[in-house]
Amino acid sequence: MKNLDSKSHVRGESIYLDDIPLIQGTLYACVFDSAVAHGTLRSINTADAEKSEGVMRVVTAKDLIGENQIGGVVPDEPLLADGEVHFQGMPIAIVLAESEELARKAVRKITADIEPLEPVTDPRVAAANGDLIVPPKKFIMGDCEEAFANCEHVFSGRTEQNGQEHLYIETQGAYAIPIENSGLKVYSSTQGPTAVQRAVCRVTGLPMHQVEVDVQRLGGGFGGKEDQANAWASICAVGAQLTKRPVKYALHRMEDMRMTGKRHPYSSDYKIGLNKDLKIIAYEVTFYQNAGASADLSPPVLERTLFHATNSYFIPNVTATAYSCRTNLPPNTAFRGFGGPQGMFVIEAAIVHAAEKLGVSAADIQRNNLIDDGDEFPYGQKAESDAITSWTQGDAEFNFAHLQKEADGFNDESKYFKKGVAMMPVCFGISFTKTPMNQARSLVHVYTDGSVAVSTGAVEMGQGVNTKIAQVAAKVFGLPIDKIKIHTTNTLRIANTSPTAASAAADLNGKATQMACETIRDRLFEVAKGLVEAEAVENLSLEDGHVYRNGDRTSLDWKSLVMDAHLQRVNLSEHAHYATPGINFDWTTAKGHPFAYHVYGTAIVGVTVDCLRGRYEVDYVKCCHDFGSSMNTSVDNGQIEGGIVQGLGWMTMEEVVYDDAGKLRSNALSTYKVPDIHSVPKEIAILPLQTNRENLAVLNSKAVGEPPLMYGMGAYFAIRNAIKAFTECSPEFDAPFTPEKVLMNLYSE
Numbered sequence: 001m002k003n004l005d006s007k008s009h010v011r012g013e014s015i016y017l018d019d020i021p022l023i024q025g026t027l028y029a030c031v032f033d034s035a036v037a038h039g040t041l042r043s044i045n046t047a048d049a050e051k052s053e054g055v056m057r058v059v060t061a062k063d064l065i066g067e068n069q070i071g072g073v074v075p076d077e078p079l080l081a082d083g084e085v086h087f088q089g090m091p092i093a094i095v096l097a098e099s100e101e102l103a104r105k106a107v108r109k110i111t112a113d114i115e116p117l118e119p120v121t122d123p124r125v126a127a128a129n130g131d132l133i134v135p136p137k138k139f140i141m142g143d144c145e146e147a148f149a150n151c152e153h154v155f156s157g158r159t160e161q162n163g164q165e166h167l168y169i170e171t172q173g174a175y176a177i178p179i180e181n182s183g184l185k186v187y188s189s190t191q192g193p194t195a196v197q198r199a200v201c202r203v204t205g206l207p208m209h210q211v212e213v214d215v216q217r218l219g220g221g222f223g224g225k226e227d228q229a230n231a232w233a234s235i236c237a238v239g240a241q242l243t244k245r246p247v248k249y250a251l252h253r254m255e256d257m258r259m260t261g262k263r264h265p266y267s268s269d270y271k272i273g274l275n276k277d278l279k280i281i282a283y284e285v286t287f288y289q290n291a292g293a294s295a296d297l298s299p300p301v302l303e304r305t306l307f308h309a310t311n312s313y314f315i316p317n318v319t320a321t322a323y324s325c326r327t328n329l330p331p332n333t334a335f336r337g338f339g340g341p342q343g344m345f346v347i348e349a350a351i352v353h354a355a356e357k358l359g360v361s362a363a364d365i366q367r368n369n370l371i372d373d374g375d376e377f378p379y380g381q382k383a384e385s386d387a388i389t390s391w392t393q394g395d396a397e398f399n400f401a402h403l404q405k406e407a408d409g410f411n412d413e414s415k416y417f418k419k420g421v422a423m424m425p426v427c428f429g430i431s432f433t434k435t436p437m438n439q440a441r442s443l444v445h446v447y448t449d450g451s452v453a454v455s456t457g458a459v460e461m462g463q464g465v466n467t468k469i470a471q472v473a474a475k476v477f478g479l480p481i482d483k484i485k486i487h488t489t490n491t492l493r494i495a496n497t498s499p500t501a502a503s504a505a506a507d508l509n510g511k512a513t514q515m516a517c518e519t520i521r522d523r524l525f526e527v528a529k530g531l532v533e534a535e536a537v538e539n540l541s542l543e544d545g546h547v548y549r550n551g552d553r554t555s556l557d558w559k560s561l562v563m564d565a566h567l568q569r570v571n572l573s574e575h576a577h578y579a580t581p582g583i584n585f586d587w588t589t590a591k592g593h594p595f596a597y598h599v600y601g602t603a604i605v606g607v608t609v610d611c612l613r614g615r616y617e618v619d620y621v622k623c624c625h626d627f628g629s630s631m632n633t634s635v636d637n638g639q640i641e642g643g644i645v646q647g648l649g650w651m652t653m654e655e656v657v658y659d660d661a662g663k664l665r666s667n668a669l670s671t672y673k674v675p676d677i678h679s680v681p682k683e684i685a686i687l688p689l690q691t692n693r694e695n696l697a698v699l700n701s702k703a704v705g706e707p708p709l710m711y712g713m714g715a716y717f718a719i720r721n722a723i724k725a726f727t728e729c730s731p732e733f734d735a736p737f738t739p740e741k742v743l744m745n746l747y748s749e
């Protein structure tokens with residue numbers, strides 16, 4: 001079934017923040033931000049801006065009625081700079097004016113006296129200075145020191161990974177409207193309506209019941225609107241509170257790129273030890289995360305890096321240490337994979353390093369160390385593993401050895417074009433690693449005409465979560481999908497939501513919806529039992545809009561049943577709560593069972609490098625992927641394709657460049673290259689893993705939002721192999737592999 005939004009998207013009828021009809025008297029906000037990455041803010045001169053045409057008010061930190069604080073995890077992030085600026089793009093003042101243009105014009109009239117301080121952009125420098133966001137985190141399993149002493153082969157090295165701009169099509173934005181008794185209604189392009197509500201309450205001093213947050217859908221979030229929507233909603237809220245007029249702010253692309261954080265760059269050290277049978281016996285890794293100027297979501301992102309430090313492999317002795325380093329960059333944040341990919345890249349690089357030195361193929365080491373049922377992850381959870389089955393089923397379908405041979409044959413014949421192939425196994429844990437976040441609610445109303453309205457905490461951002469939730473309701477009620485309407489995500493209807501993140505939105509909100517619908521269905525069965533003279537409710541079922549008795553269709557249709565139930569004063573509404581069972585994690589021991597389940601997969605990636613120009617094409621990404629049992633192959637395949645392209649973009653062409661002064665140089669689409677239709681793989685083949693395992697996913701259909709991104713990482717290693725087919729060299733593990741970098745490596749000798 002197609003994504004429910006597909007029609008309105010194609011016709012341009014879907015509503016995003018910028019499409020919300022404006023109330024008369026609406027003001028437009030625009031931010032004056034710091035041009036200096038680190039400094040002491042001596043004074044701000046807003047006098048000229050205040051006199052500028054159409055300007056209603058200019059707001060600085062001292063004007064806030066509530067706290068000047070929006071940090072979600074650690075309270076270290078002022079909404080507006082006060083005393084110090086710590087990144088270029090940090091908001092200092094807000095202009096509120098009658099039009100967008102007038103607001104922007106006035107911003108240019110503001111000046112700030114900032115005494116520059118030394119900026120730090122390198123996470124290792126920050127760590128050496130002791131400037132950490134939170135104390136270091138560590139996972140330990142076995143005894144690395146002893147294990148290394150007994151290893152046949154030990155290799156160590158260093159990797160660098162750059163950040164990634166989210167480049168959601170819809171930029172950040174919000175629209176805040178004052179309502180009676182000092183309350184606020186806030187429309188926000190956010191993955192976390194409750195996070196926005198909390199931030200708005202903090203800066204305005206309002207209690208949560210006075211602030212309503214509403215989200216229709218996002219034009220993409222990819223993690224970038226999990227916490228980073230808070231600032232813009234807070235800015236609008238503060239403006240609305242101070243002027244008593246509605247305030248809107250939809251960022252320009254360049255403002256968004258300059259002022260918001262991105263995927264965390266990491267610099268890492270690894271040491272890998274193998275025995276003579278190519279079993280990895282020990283792995284030691286240290287991650288330096290470039291957190292940016294404040295915590296934002298860096299600590300949980302750092303944790304997931306540790307959780308995925310061994311990717312799909314079982315390694316008996318592991319010591320993994322992670323530092324969240326404070327630098328003078330915009331606060332880096334969640335991005336599809338949430339730190340997991342950064343952890344996986346390092347183990348993959350370590351394996352490639354070992355393979356090269358030992359003269360074997362990396363695939364041999366990968367295959368030889370895949371985690372099996374019952375093996376323990378470094379964090380204590382025992383695997384229910386499909387790492388090996390996804391490899392063998394993928395191999396049976398795609399014939400990995402043949403694809404490698406094909407590339408080798410091509411390379412023998414071709415002088416200036418070389419092909420490279422790499423395997424990319426993926427193992428990704430599903431659940432928020434912070435256990436309390438794994439809860440969700442759903443509110444279901446059945447109306448007397450038989451139509452059904454569902455509200456949940458899930459935010460639709462293109463990933464098709466609304467379609468899946470509607471499918472759940474349709475299935476329980478035995479109705480066609482057009483009888484179900486999924487409404488906006490709204491904090492009045494659904495309170496205390498977790499953000500739509502961790503790929504868990506369909507599971508959590510879908511399960512809550514299933515529970516609510518089943519409760520209503522059971523009440524309806526009691527009514528139906530009398531109407532169709534069934535002996536027991538167990539004999540009843542609902543299908544194609546009718547009540548069935550002992551598998552036979554009765555004359556009682558859904559609409560009549562609903563009306564009858566209503567006349568009998570039966571409750572046709574339900575608000576259900578779901579909390580993932582069986583999960584826990586204890587940071588004092590760094591052990592537990594944090595994930596409801598894992599998603600497994602194996603991809604093979606093939607590329608062709610033009611060795612004269614350094615350009616490359618991705619020929620194919622073929623994966624065997626663990627969907628459990630997909631409830632919507634159209635949506636799920638879309639997630640796989642999009643995830644792969646986003647992953648290989650990160651690993652190849654997307655290059656975030658900050659100069660030493662902390663200024664973003666890749667600040668527009670002319671200087672930041674994302675994959676377009678010409679750079680997507682020529683072939684993406686998706687083979688669903690065949691499995692009979694039960695899992696905790698909604699309708700057994702596993703989470704799919706993030707895991708496929710990591711298949712794209714295979715492109716990095718495939719390009720590396722192609723370069724090595726051209727010239728004897730050993731490129732550093734320094735992602736992304738931009739064409740420039742490829743060229744340098746091709747002619748490094």
Ligand code: MTE
Pocket residue numbers: 219220221222223335336337461462463465500501502503504505506639642703704705706
């Ligand atoms: N797909 C689209 N089209 N747009 C997005 O913003 N975000 C990704 C993924 N797929 C995203 C997407 C991220 S980062 C996550 S965590 C999941 O979707 C969240 O949605 P889910 O929990 O419903 O999978």
Ligand code: MOS
Pocket residue numbers: 191221222223224226334335336337338500501502503706
């Ligand atoms: Mo996704 S990075 O968990 O929003």
